[in-house]
Amino acid sequence: MPAIWLLVIVLVLAALGFVLGLSRALSSAGGDSRILHSLPSYYGSNVAMMTLVPALLVLAVWLIAQPFVVNMQVTAAIPAATVEEHGNISLMMSDVTRLAEGLDIAVAKGAMTASEAAHLQAGGTLRAKMAGLGVALGSQVDAPTLKAAQHYRSLTATGNMIRMVVVLGVAIGFFLLTLKATHKDLRARNIVERGIKTLLILAASIAILTTIGIVLSLIFNTVHFFRLYPATDFFFGTNWTPSFGGGSQLGILPLLWGTLYISFIALAVAVPIGLFAAIYLSEYASKPVRAIAKPLLEVLAGIPTIVYGLFALLTVGPALQTVFGRDGLDWMGAASSVMTAGLVMGIMLIPFVSSLSDDIINAVPQSLRDGSYGLGATKSETIKQVVFPAALPGIIGAILLAASRAIGETMIVVLGAGAAARLSLNPFEAMTTVTAKIVSQLTGDADFASPEALVAFSLGMTLFVMTLALNIVALYIVRKYREQYE
Incomplete structure (x- = not known):
């Protein structure tokens, strides 16, 4: 399931949680909102927040981590001799990812079935088919590249399936737990305000963390550069x-x-x-x-x-x-x-x-x-x-x-x-x-x-x-x- 559809499902579940949380709080108070500890909207917001936030955090971490994990596994499975033939691993991986995306496009457009994509053989016709689908490859599609692309596609599909199960499981689990804990004496306003305060702190921390990340990336690569090139020639060179x-x-x-x-x-x-x-x-x-x-x-x-x-x-x-x-x-x-x-x-x-x-x-x-x-x-x-x-x-x-x-x-x-x-x-x-x-x-x-x-x-x-x-x-x-x- 694409991430965008997963996000839509979680948002719908959060909206449903708001309605059910508000209704459950009022029913526990016999329909009299004056008995509630907090305003009715806080109870609905509590269920919606606890449904949405953990699921979105898991989804965000998964979207960042999955490409790294998949690339590491695919790279480790490619023989060293194949990498030398392609020049370097980055050039080969760029072709692997483009070919894997092209196979997904071909399956989506009905140009081939999922089974054919998994057992496809390398050849000139494959490169021509990819070109017809708008996928430009930097070199000829040989057997190792195709095998790596199929492996990449398989791992990505498996990761997407596990992601869907985990994210929906987290969302539904927190939805049910929070809804069950909702009653007239629950201090919903305090919980929601603490959650909003935490969200504001995270938002304020993004600028600081981004600056730190930029500085560290510049420092590490600058130090690497000065190991290869003299600093005096860089700062005082006129050419x-x-x-x-x-x-x-x-x-x-x-x-x-x-x-x-x-x-x-x-x-x-x-x-x-x-x-x-x-x-x-x-x-x-x-x-x-x-x-x-x-x-x-x-x-x-x-x-x-x-x-x-x-x-x-x-x-x-x-x-x-x-x-x-x-x-x-x-x-x-x-x-x-x-x-x-x-x-x-x-x-x-x-x-x-x-x-x-x-x-x-x-x-x-x-x-x-x-x-x-x-x-x-x-x-x-x-x-x-x-x-x-x-x-x-x-x-x-x-x-x-x-x-x-x-x-x-x-x-x-x-x-x-x-x-x-x-x-x-x-x-x-x-x-x-x-x-x-x-x-x-x-x-x-x-x-x-x-x-x-x-x-x-x-x-x-x-x-x-x-x-x-x-x-x-x-x-x-x-x-x-x-x-x-x-």
């Missing part, structure tokens, strides 16, 4: 020429330079425009103008970055090339450049700077403005000498947050800045960034045992440390500012 055939030069300095250069241009565009827009909206604009202008400005933050990348590639880049690549100037040879990506990224960052700065300026106490006006200062003098200095710590925090956003941008850089890793001061040349190279190093069938693939994790770790430092500084400044003016 970036990866080669999966050996002899790679993986210096990060050109990538850091491109990242910082593009981010600097983006901030040079976003900070003045965003800051002036924030001052206008908070100090000069009337309420009707502000009610229209601020949402329109913040629409820029909701545009997908791939759209900004296409805008850079198709509009901004050719326009800059028309101006700076003409006869006599010849500064810009191609549409992709640091300036192209920097300008478009700056447009993307404008709402980040303006919205945060606007909120910070509005947080400055009105008493400071009134005191300045009382001393005879004009509106512009009050903004320059009172409001802006008071809001400056928060504005700096907003700029640092925008800088961390710029450093981590990928799609605009991939489409607008090019892919050349170089150290140059010319903003009209193509360069690349750390994020773009992370994408390129992990694209395709990369061998994760090679330094050319593992370097992506080292790049990610470096980027993580940079953005984390900027975020910590920004949050420290913003919190200090808020404590001063709240």
Whole structure:
């Protein structure tokens, strides 16, 4: 049974538990809800919660663990000589999983029976049949691959059957036990509120656990990379020429330079425009103008970055090339450049700077403005000498947050800045960034045992440390500012 149908059954059972739990509580009180310890809805919620939550936990753990267990058993059953013929186990397992899925599709569409799928023989016709079903295989389907796929399919089917029995058994068991324990003196409200509190704690822990998982995965793979490639060559190397055939030069300095250069241009565009827009909206604009202008400005933050990348590639880049690549100037040879990506990224960052700065300026106490006006200062003098200095710590925090956003941008850089890793001061040349190279190093069938693939994790770790430092500084400044003016 598919997991989605299993989930639907558990949800229906939980809904039934709510109705029966509420009815059983009322019947135990003789129909008088005033005798109940808790409101009637709590009794139904208790049965529904105890039916749903354990079953969903078992289902979630099963969905995560089953692929690992099946892959381990199938991998262990494949002879070493067969693995050597296919190059490595990861490439062979990708064909095994695709072929197993193709067999399932064939059975579902009636192209073959389940018995035929279990006793199918390898051959060219099998590959053609899989291609006709939309299943692309990376190599010829030989007998070991087909046998492994059949084994994979058998184990998956067995696991799905056991999963259905276990999940439904847990759901029905808790359903019956909780329903039996439901009576008028049961402290249902306390149980439900404890369950909700536990759910909220788990939800709050997801962010922490996710961060820990990301950091640990980066650390382990970074340590593995530095066992294969010298750390000094990585941090101080000026050449970036990866080669999966050996002899790679993986210096990060050109990538850091491109990242910082593009981010600097983006901030040079976003900070003045965003800051002036924030001052206008908070100090000069009337309420009707502000009610229209601020949402329109913040629409820029909701545009997908791939759209900004296409805008850079198709509009901004050719326009800059028309101006700076003409006869006599010849500064810009191609549409992709640091300036192209920097300008478009700056447009993307404008709402980040303006919205945060606007909120910070509005947080400055009105008493400071009134005191300045009382001393005879004009509106512009009050903004320059009172409001802006008071809001400056928060504005700096907003700029640092925008800088961390710029450093981590990928799609605009991939489409607008090019892919050349170089150290140059010319903003009209193509360069690349750390994020773009992370994408390129992990694209395709990369061998994760090679330094050319593992370097992506080292790049990610470096980027993580940079953005984390900027975020910590920004949050420290913003919190200090808020404590001063709240």
